[in-house]
Amino acid sequence: MLLLLDNFETVWDINSTRDGIVDLLQKIGNAKSVSLIITMRGSVPPSGIAWTRFGCLPQLLPLDAKRLFLAINLLVDNGDSGHGECLDMLLAEVDHVPLAVRLLAQVSIGFPAPYMLKRWKEEKTAMLRTHEGPQGN
Numbered sequence: 001m002l003l004l005l006d007n008f009e010t011v012w013d014i015n016s017t018r019d020g021i022v023d024l025l026q027k028i029g030n031a032k033s034v035s036l037i038i039t040m041r042g043s044v045p046p047s048g049i050a051w052t053r054f055g056c057l058p059q060l061l062p063l064d065a066k067r068l069f070l071a072i073n074l075l076v077d078n079g080d081s082g083h084g085e086c087l088d089m090l091l092a093e094v095d096h097v098p099l100a101v102r103l104l105a106q107v108s109i110g111f112p113a114p115y116m117l118k119r120w121k122e123e124k125t126a127m128l129r130t131h132e133g134p135q136g137n
Contacts, residue, residue, distance in 0.1 A: 001033055003035070003036050004039075005038045005039070006039045007039065012042075057097070057099075060101065064096075066087065068105070073105040083114065086113035086117045089117055103128040104116070107129070
């Protein structure tokens with residue numbers, strides 16, 4: 001059996017539940033008939049598990065990050081009005097990380113780059129939600 005836990009940081013980032021999560025992962029990991037794969041943002045996997053291998057997606061080059069953003073968000077004004085410079089600054093703020101670039105592009109549709117840069121400085125990662133979660137999250 002293969003158990004894939006995608007977007008694992010969603011539960012892992014809730015500090016109050018980490019002990020229970022580690023305990024559950026250890027139990028799953030000890031089962032001989034189960035292979036466990038997790039995907040998550042972050043560079044440190046949960047402790048207490050003998051992970052076979054883990055790695056991180058590398059950052060994109062600035063030009064590639066911009067191309068990715070513009071492939072998703074065609075409406076951004078990249079002309080002479082400073083929008084291109086603001087977009088470059090916005091992408092640098094998220095270190096050209098592929099997932100962050102994709103999420104920024106999605107939440108930025110219909111908004112100018114200077115506005116999104118200002119919003120990023122105020123909200124940081126809270127603005128990257130692409131849909132509303134359950135009440136209280």
